[in-house]
Amino acid sequence: MSALGLLFTVAGLALIGWLVARMRAATFRRPRVARFSALPAHHGWFVGICTLAPPLIFLAVWSATAPALVTDAVLATPAAAMLPPPGFERASILSEARELGAGRSQGAFHDLAEKLAPAYARAQHRYDTIATAAALLLAFAGGALAFTRVRPDFAARTQVERGVMLMLLVASLIAILTTVGIVASLIYESVRFFRLVPAGEFLFGTHWSPQVVDSRDPGASLGALPLFWGTFFIGAVIAMAVAVPLGLMSAIYLTQYARPVTRRWMKPTLEMLAGVPTVVYGYFAALTVAPAVRELGVAIGIRWASSESALAAGLVMGIMIIPFVSSMADDSIAAVPAAMRDGSLAMGATTSETIRKVMLPAALPGVVGGILLAVSRAIGETMIVVMAASGVATLTLNPFASTTTVTKQIVDLLTGEAEFTSAKTLAAFALGLTLFAVTLALNVVALVVVKRYRESYE
Amino acid sequence: MTFPPKIQARDVSVFYGDTRAIDHVSIDVAQDNVVAFIGPSGCGKSTFLRTLNRMNDTVASARVDGQILLDGEDIYAPDMDVVQLRARVGMVFQKPNPFPKSIYENVAYGPRIHGLAAARADLDEMVERSLRRAGLWDEVKDRLDDSGTALSGGQQQRLCIARAIAVDPEVILMDEPCSALDPIATAKIEELIHELKGRYAIVIVTHNMQQAARVSQQTAFFHLGQLVEFAPTSDIFTNPREERTRDYITGRYG
Ligand SMILES: Nc1ncnc2c1ncn2[C@@H]1O[C@H](COP(=O)(O)OP(=O)(O)OP(=O)(O)O)[C@@H](O)[C@H]1O
Ligand SMILES: [Mg+2]
Numbered sequence: 001m002s003a004l005g006l007l008f009t010v011a012g013l014a015l016i017g018w019l020v021a022r023m024r025a026a027t028f029r030r031p032r033v034a035r036f037s038a039l040p041a042h043h044g045w046f047v048g049i050c051t052l053a054p055p056l057i058f059l060a061v062w063s064a065t066a067p068a069l070v071t072d073a074v075l076a077t078p079a080a081a082m083l084p085p086p087g088f089e090r091a092s093i094l095s096e097a098r099e100l101g102a103g104r105s106q107g108a109f110h111d112l113a114e115k116l117a118p119a120y121a122r123a124q125h126r127y128d129t130i131a132t133a134a135a136l137l138l139a140f141a142g143g144a145l146a147f148t149r150v151r152p153d154f155a156a157r158t159q160v161e162r163g164v165m166l167m168l169l170v171a172s173l174i175a176i177l178t179t180v181g182i183v184a185s186l187i188y189e190s191v192r193f194f195r196l197v198p199a200g201e202f203l204f205g206t207h208w209s210p211q212v213v214d215s216r217d218p219g220a221s222l223g224a225l226p227l228f229w230g231t232f233f234i235g236a237v238i239a240m241a242v243a244v245p246l247g248l249m250s251a252i253y254l255t256q257y258a259r260p261v262t263r264r265w266m267k268p269t270l271e272m273l274a275g276v277p278t279v280v281y282g283y284f285a286a287l288t289v290a291p292a293v294r295e296l297g298v299a300i301g302i303r304w305a306s307s308e309s310a311l312a313a314g315l316v317m318g319i320m321i322i323p324f325v326s327s328m329a330d331d332s333i334a335a336v337p338a339a340m341r342d343g344s345l346a347m348g349a350t351t352s353e354t355i356r357k358v359m360l361p362a363a364l365p366g367v368v369g370g371i372l373l374a375v376s377r378a379i380g381e382t383m384i385v386v387m388a389a390s391g392v393a394t395l396t397l398n399p400f401a402s403t404t405t406v407t408k409q410i411v412d413l414l415t416g417e418a419e420f421t422s423a424k425t426l427a428a429f430a431l432g433l434t435l436f437a438v439t440l441a442l443n444v445v446a447l448v449v450v451k452r453y454r455e456s457y458e
Numbered sequence: 459m460t461f462p463p464k465i466q467a468r469d470v471s472v473f474y475g476d477t478r479a480i481d482h483v484s485i486d487v488a489q490d491n492v493v494a495f496i497g498p499s500g501c502g503k504s505t506f507l508r509t510l511n512r513m514n515d516t517v518a519s520a521r522v523d524g525q526i527l528l529d530g531e532d533i534y535a536p537d538m539d540v541v542q543l544r545a546r547v548g549m550v551f552q553k554p555n556p557f558p559k560s561i562y563e564n565v566a567y568g569p570r571i572h573g574l575a576a577a578r579a580d581l582d583e584m585v586e587r588s589l590r591r592a593g594l595w596d597e598v599k600d601r602l603d604d605s606g607t608a609l610s611g612g613q614q615q616r617l618c619i620a621r622a623i624a625v626d627p628e629v630i631l632m633d634e635p636c637s638a639l640d641p642i643a644t645a646k647i648e649e650l651i652h653e654l655k656g657r658y659a660i661v662i663v664t665h666n667m668q669q670a671a672r673v674s675q676q677t678a679f680f681h682l683g684q685l686v687e688f689a690p691t692s693d694i695f696t697n698p699r700e701e702r703t704r705d706y707i708t709g710r711y712g
Contacts, residue, residue, distance in 0.1 A: 260518060339555035343618070346513055346551075347568045347625065348544035357567070362558050 006132050010055045010139045017143040018048035021150050028152040038156035046156040049163045050146030055135035062131050070098075073123035079115045186436060189429035196423040197222050202430060208393035210413060210424045218423035224431060226393035230403035231435075234314040234385065235378035238399060242318025243378075244371055247325025254326070255333045256355055267330075274323040282387035285316035290388055297400035306402035308390035314399070317384050321374045328370025332363040332453070365453035372446035376439040382407040406431050462530065464489045464629060464659040465510060470524035472505050472514065479505045481683040482524070487629070492651060492660045494670035494691065497680035498706065503663045506680070507631050510661065511547035512540050528629070545572055548622035552634040554614035556606030556621070561598050564606040564617055565589060568625035584624055592620035593650050612643025619650065623658070630654065632662040636669065648673050667707055671695050679703045 022044035038046075071094065074080060084090050096113035099105040101120025108114050150156070194202070197219040205223015213221050250270060254263050290312035297305025336359050344354040360367070390402030391412055413428040463486035472480035480502045487493050495503040505514070512533060514520040526533050533543050545568070556564050565585045568574070575581035585602070589595040594616045598609070606617055615635055622630055632651075636644040651660060651673045664670050670677055670691065677694040679687045679702070687694065687703045698704045 337555070339551060339553055340557060342513065342516065343551065343555040343557065343621075344567070345516060346511060346544055346549035347571065347621065348541045349567075349571050350541060353571055357571070358557050 006059075006135055010052060010135060013136075013139045013143060014048045014052035017051040017147065018044040021047035021147055024147075024150055025152075025156075037153060038160075042156040042160050043150045043154070045160045046163075047143055047146040047150065049160065051139050051143035053163070054138040054142040058138055059131065059135055062134075066127050066131065070120065070123045070127055073126070074116055074119045077116070077119045079112070079119065082112055082115075183436070186429055186433045189426055190433040193423065193426035193430040196426065197430075202427070203228075203434075206395060208409075210409070210427060213422070213424045215423070222423060222427050224406070224409075224427075224434070226395045227404060227406045227409050227431065228434075229395055230310065230389070230393065231379050231405040231407070233397075233399075233403060234310050234389065234405055235317060235381065236375045238311060238314025239318040239321055239378045240371065240375060242315055243321035243325045243374060246318075247322045247374075248329050248367065250322070251326040251329035251333060252355055255330055256351055256359070270326060271323050273320065276320070278320065278381065278383035279387070281316050281320050282383040285312055285384050285388035289316055293400070302398070302400045304398070305400040306390060308388065308402045309400050310389070310396075310403040311399035313385050313388040313405075316388065317378050317381055320381070320384065321378055324374045324377060325370055328373065329363070329367050332366025332370065332450075333359055335366065336362045365449050369446040369450035369453070372442050372449070376442035376446070379405075380407065380435060380439050382411065386411050406435050410435075463487055464529065465661075466525075466527040466530075467506075467510075468525040468527070470506070470509060470522065470526060472502070472509060473521045473523070474505075474517070475519045479683055480509070483680075483683075483685040485678060485685060485688055487659050487661060488676075489659055490656045491676055492655050492662065492674045494674035494677045495661065495663045495680060496665070496667065496670050496677060496706070497686075499665075501680040502683045503680050504633050507633055507661060507663055510629070510631055511544050511549055512538075513544075513549065515540065541572075545625045546627055547629045547631060548625065548627035550615070550618050550622055550630065550632040550635050553638050554611055554618050556609070556614050556617050558605065558607055560603045561589075561606050561609070561617060562602040565620050565624050567621060572625055574625065588620040588624040589617075591623055591654070592616045593646060593653070594620055610643070612639050612646060615639060615643070615647060616650065619647075619654075623654070627658060629659045629661070632660065634663050634665065637665065644669070667695070679706060681706070 022040045025038075025040035025043035074094070074097070075083075083093060093110045093113050093116070096105070096108045096110060097116035097120050100108050100113060100117035101124060103121075108117070201219035202222055202224055204225055205219060206225050207221055207223045208226050209221045254267055254270075258266060290307050290309065293309050293312040293315070294305045294307045297309065297311075340358055340362060341354055344358040345351070349357070385405045385408040389404055389408050391404055391408065392402050393404045393409070394401060396403060410428045410431050413425060413431075465485075465487040467483060467485045470480060470483045471478060483506060485493075495507065497503055505520075508514045509522050509526060510533075514522060522534060528543070528546065532538070557567065559567070562585055565588050566575075566581055569581055569584050575584055586595060586599075589598065594613060597613060598604075598617075606614065609617060615638075619630075619635075636647050639647065648669065651662065654660060662670075662673065674691045677689065677691045678685055679694065679698075679700070681702055687698060687700045689699070693699075694703060695707060698707065704710075
């Protein structure tokens with residue numbers, strides 16, 4: 001039976017269990033004093049869940065362990081004695097044999113694979129049969145056991161509730177475990193990198209040229225300081241120089257000055273900026289802004305004005321970030337109690353005095369939190385810098401010069417031929433980990449600041 | 459009374475969009491009187507109070523008809539400077555709303571924005587005088603740099619009164635200034651109103667009949683946006699002319 005067929009069969013069994021239990025429960029006579037502790041539907045669901053859950057759990061565990069069992073069985077056959085010792089070749093022969101055995105490929109590169117293929121097919125078939133039988137048995141057993149409990153006084157309702165709770169718990173655990181897994185693999189690869197290159201050299205080295213890594217001293221050309229600087233310069237300095245004033249001012253206009261009608265169309269329009277795909281910003285930066293910035297640089301007499309300048313990438317990134325800043329600022333200004341504003345206006349302050357002296361100071365923590373979140377987004381932003389920033393790492397304060405960023409370098413390191421053991425490739429993971437640590441820290445700080453601020457107005 | 463009234467409202471109607479919240483109200487507030495506004499919830503007391511310093515301007519849908527004169531000057535005239543008007547007609551709100559600044563800065567706020575103090579010493583003196591008048595000085599004189607929001611509710615409300623009188627207004631509007639306070643803090647505010655009487659014209663909205671009787675010389679009873687009766691407080695409470703007033707103050711409805 002195919003895997004899909006098996007799933008359908010199990011689901012069918014569950015459906016039958018649901019129906020039967022419902023029907024049976026429907027025949028219960030209404031007790032004279034107490035109310036039913038569960039309705040027929042609850043009994044149905046109880047039996048259905050008990051039918052469905054055991055085989056599903058079994059199959060999930062099975063699908064993780066079965067391939068190893070199959071391989072073990074194949075290795076036990078006489079033909080396997082001819083396999084080379086563990087290593088790359090052995091693994092590739094085995095995987096070829098598996099594909100052949102499953103009928104997913106026609107011919108094989110190694111002769112041995114063809115010999116092993118039937119053994120694979122046989123072992124696979126045997127274990128599949130076992131799995132099918134076990135799953136069906138579990139479904140029957142679970143369903144039958146549950147069915148015997150369907151009695152008028154059985155609290156199926158609470159049992160179903162528990163089942164639902166477990167399901168929801170599993171769903172949220174999956175998301176959490178995935179995150180943990182991703183971070184763990186990031187850390188694992190980074191540790192491998194830091195075995196080749198000392199952390200100090202990586203974090204504080206000023207020379208970055210991954211194209212010419214000397215395998216005896218990889219740290220010498222993998223100093224990431226210029227990347228960190230470039231990232232900070234583009235994402236936290238130039239982009240914020242654009243996004244903070246513009247975002248803040250538009251938030252003030254929208255919350256304090258704009259009439260409701262104006263606000264109704266202006267706010268969504270502004271927020272639409274956030275919906276523009278970053279790749280669109282990317283080519284806008286590369287094709288329109290970068291040349292213009294270069295010309296401006298040349299015009300004001302900067303000889304080394306690059307066509308991949310930090311300024312171009314930063315400007316466009318700033319535009320992209322405006323809606324984040326403005327909507328965070330908007331929220332925090334709107335969260336300042338109206339009484340505060342009225343109090344100031346009633347003293348004879350003008351609207352702008354009220355904003356400057358009362359609203360903004362009161363909203364400041366929220367605004368700062370919003371800016372930190374925006375920075376964390378900006379330094380993690382990839383598309384714009386991949387398209388518009390340069391690949392050359394320079395430690396410079398000149399916005400017209402070319403600079404590169406962490407994200408851009410990660411992309412460069414991992415595209416093309418990647419060898420997963422070289423210091424060069426592993427450096428991408430170390431960069432990723434550093435970036436992750438910084439954005440995480442920024443987010444945590446921002447959330448703490450914003451939360452503290454919200455509480456002060458509860 | 460020989461003085462002309464401080465505030466004269468002539469035929470004032472207020473609309474929120476199309477709904478009428480105040481219906482042709484005329485009332486005079488004398489120079490040195492305390493006037494209480496009473497009436498059931500939603501009858502328009504706050505709305506009318508807020509027309510007197512044009513705080514209704516901040517409500518986009520609000521529109522005011524009729525005439526309100528302050529010392530004979532139409533405050534809704536096109537050339538009226540709202541900033542100056544609000545400095546002359548101060549306001550204290552239902553919920554204490556000190557700014558999230560120090561106690562000192564709260565009181566200094568008005569003098570600063572209106573440029574009343576030439577030097578720091580002047581400002582210090584204004585702050586002290588206002589806090590003294592508000593009966594708060596002794597409680598806060600050692601912690602002027604603490605945040606105004608860290609005070610108790612009653613202290614906060616007196617701070618707001620100090621803030622309002624720091625710019626030397628001629629009229630003080632109070633919208634249920636004690637409704638968020640306990641009886642002791644309420645008594646302090648009432649005592650304060652007694653002391654401020656004579657120096658400022660005071661209009662106070664209250665739901666508390668005893669309070670109206672205690673602090674005011676004149677009482678206005680509003681009902682459904684109309685001014686039902688406006689008379690000396692003693693008359694309103696002992697011998698009201700209108701049936702509706704009697705029903706309200708005896709607690710038969712509202
Ligand atoms: N901003 C507003 N927009 C629209 N309608 C309003 C607004 N403010 C008040 N109103 C309406 O105007 C009427 C009078 O309200 P107002 O707040 O003046 O009553 P009040 O007498 O102060 O009541 P309370 O004693 O509960 O404070 C009410 O019907 C209210 O719904
Ligand atoms: Mg009111």
